[in-house]
Amino acid sequence: MRTRIRYFRRLRRLTQAELARRVGTTAATISRLETSDMTVSTDWLEKLASALGLRAAELVGQPQTSHIPCVGQIGRDGLFDRSLAAGDETLTLEAPARDPVALRIHADVGAYCAGDVLIADRLPPEHAARALGRDCIVEIDGEASGFGRFVSSADGSFLLVPPDPGAQARFLPTPDWIAPVVMLIRHL
Known part of the structure; x- marks a missing residue:
């Protein structure tokens, strides 16, 4: 599934390591989530959305x-x-x-x-x-x-x-x- 994790991370001017610290994971995991090398579960979407100040739905789907x-x-x-x-x-x-x-x-x-x-x-x-x-x-x-x-x-x-x-x-x-x-x- 394609996500907009990288888009919003960059928009918030965060590095992968900074986002990883907020979520409680590693920069390598954030990289895999951004590139769809790893399945993005609803739990991941909720954690990432919370860390980025978004709703989970904003991380998937098309830009509004x-x-x-x-x-x-x-x-x-x-x-x-x-x-x-x-x-x-x-x-x-x-x-x-x-x-x-x-x-x-x-x-x-x-x-x-x-x-x-x-x-x-x-x-x-x-x-x-x-x-x-x-x-x-x-x-x-x-x-x-x-x-x-x-x-x-x-x-x-x-x-x-x-x-x-x-x-x-x-x-x-x-x-x-x-x-x-x-x-x-x-x-x-």
Whole structure:
């Protein structure tokens, strides 16, 4: 049976050894499960799904096509603009995320180009540690309040570093949600 174990492991930026530790097995076993060299039982699917933060059904079958709400645009200095042109409210595509949201890049910012679309995986605040060191959309008090590299400070508070060189980093209270970028769509 073909599975999507490798796809989701890579999406979560885990090595085979890291996933193996979470599941309580070896990297060699994870490799065999990913390549269908070993039968994937329902017990394995449940363990792997739990370790990857998924439902077991997501590890088998075809990718789902999603209608993803577009929550706004990013301008210079990582400033968020909730206004969208008519027809830009949703994107339809396969999303490598459990709770996907999308952003359109309005102006060149850091490594991102005007016209890029970012797909991010919205996480509750208790899972903010999963987003550390990644480019993220952060929402505080009901409005998206920024975009940038999400880092932790020495005192345990969070810092958002915009992607533009020299832009001012901001300390953040606990976010309502945080969404690390999992996919970049760039039209060439």
